[in-house]
Amino acid sequence: MAGVTDQAYRLIAKEMGCSFVYTEMISDKALVYGNERTESMLRISDTERPIAVQLFGSDPKIMARAAKITQELASPEIIDINMGCPTLKIVRNGEGAALMRNVPLARDIVEAVVSAVNAPVTVKMRMGWSRELINAVELAEAVEAAGAALVTIHGRTREQFYSGTADWDIIKDVKEAVSVPVIGNGDIRSPQDAKRMLVETGCDGVMIGRAALGNPWLIRDTIVFLSTGTELPPPTYEERASFALRHLDMLIQLIGEKAAVPKMRKHAAWYVRGIPGAASARIRINASRTRDEMARALEVAFLDPLC
Numbered sequence: 001m002a003g004v005t006d007q008a009y010r011l012i013a014k015e016m017g018c019s020f021v022y023t024e025m026i027s028d029k030a031l032v033y034g035n036e037r038t039e040s041m042l043r044i045s046d047t048e049r050p051i052a053v054q055l056f057g058s059d060p061k062i063m064a065r066a067a068k069i070t071q072e073l074a075s076p077e078i079i080d081i082n083m084g085c086p087t088l089k090i091v092r093n094g095e096g097a098a099l100m101r102n103v104p105l106a107r108d109i110v111e112a113v114v115s116a117v118n119a120p121v122t123v124k125m126r127m128g129w130s131r132e133l134i135n136a137v138e139l140a141e142a143v144e145a146a147g148a149a150l151v152t153i154h155g156r157t158r159e160q161f162y163s164g165t166a167d168w169d170i171i172k173d174v175k176e177a178v179s180v181p182v183i184g185n186g187d188i189r190s191p192q193d194a195k196r197m198l199v200e201t202g203c204d205g206v207m208i209g210r211a212a213l214g215n216p217w218l219i220r221d222t223i224v225f226l227s228t229g230t231e232l233p234p235p236t237y238e239e240r241a242s243f244a245l246r247h248l249d250m251l252i253q254l255i256g257e258k259a260a261v262p263k264m265r266k267h268a269a270w271y272v273r274g275i276p277g278a279a280s281a282r283i284r285i286n287a288s289r290t291r292d293e294m295a296r297a298l299e300v301a302f303l304d305p306l307c
C-alpha cells in the first residue's frame with residue numbers, strides 16, 4: 001500500500017507472521033531515471049523476505065528495464081505489476097487500473113517483464129474498470145498466457161475506488177478460469193472474513209489491505225484462526241500503546257527522527273482508531289514534532305485518556 005507498507009510496516013507485518021509482503025508501488029520511470037528516493041524504496045532486509053516489489057507503468061520497454069534494475073538492486077522473490085491503482089494521476093498516464101481497459105498492452109507489459117527477469121512475475125488487478133467493463137477473467141487469462149505466475153484480484157472496479165463492497169464472485173470466476181494461483185482481496189476485516197473468502201471463492205491465498213492499518217494484530221489473528229480455529233483476544237491498550245511506540249522507534253531507526261515523526265502521524269492515528277478520546281488523541285498526535293512528544297501523545301491516548 002502506497003504511503004503505508006514501507007520497511008518498518010513490512011517488518012511489523014512479518015513479525016505478525018505474514019507469509020508474504022509487498023513494497024509500496026514503485027514507478028518504473030523513476031527507477032529507470034535513477035531517482036534516489038525511489039531507489040531507496042528498494043531497500044529490503046532479509047527479514048522481509050519473501051517479498052514482492054510492485055512496479056507500475058505503461059510502457060513495456062520501460063517496465064522491463066525497471067524490472068531488471070529491481071532485480072539487480074533488490075532481488076525480490078517476486079516482481080508484481082500494478083493494474084489496480086485507481087487514482088487519477090496514475091490512470092491518466094495509462095498506468096494502474098487503466099491497463100484493465102487495454103488488455104493487449106497489459107499482456108505486452110507482462111511478456112516484456114517476464115523476459116527481462118528470472119523472478120516470477122505476478123499481476124494485481126481489480127474486477128474491471130467500471131460496472132460496464134468487468135473483465136478480470138479476460139485480463140487474468142491474458143496475463144497468464146503472457147507468463148504471469150500468479151494473479152491477485154481486488155473485487156472492486158476502478159470506478160468504485162475503495163467504496164462499496166468488494167465482489168468476491170469475480171475472485172471465484174478468475175480462480176475457475178486460470179491455472180496459476182489466485183489471491184483474493186477486498187474487505188477482509190476479520191479472521192472469519194479471510195476464512196470465508198477462501199471457502200467461498202476457492203482462492204489460494206488472501207491479501208489484507210486497509211483493515212490492517214493500525215491493526216497489524218489482524219494478520220496474527222488471521223493466521224492463528226486459519227491454522228487452529230482459535231480466536232485470539234484483541235490486544236490490550238497497553239499492548240497497542242507499546243507496539244505503536246515500537247513502530248515509531250523502528251521508523252526512527254530506519255529514516256531518522258525528523259522524517260519518522262511526520263510519517264508516523266497517520267499510523268498513530270490508525271492505532272488510536274476506535275478508542276475513547278480518539279479525536280483529541282489525533283490532535284495531540286498531529287501536533288507532535290519529536291519522538292518524545294509522539295510517545296507522550298500515544299501514552300496519553302491509551303493509558304491516560306482523561307488527561
Ligand SMILES: Cc1cc2nc3c(=O)[nH]c(=O)nc-3n(C[C@H](O)[C@H](O)[C@H](O)COP(=O)(O)O)c2cc1C
Binds near residue numbers: 084124185207211
Ligand atoms: C492508502 C492505500 C494505498 C494503496 N496502495 C496500493 C499499492 O501501492 N498497490 C496496490 O496494489 N494496491 C494498493 N492499495 C489497494 C490495496 O492493496 C487493496 O487492494 C484495497 O485496499 C482493497 O483491499 P481492502 O478492502 O482489504 O482494503 C492501496 C490502498 C490504500 C487504502
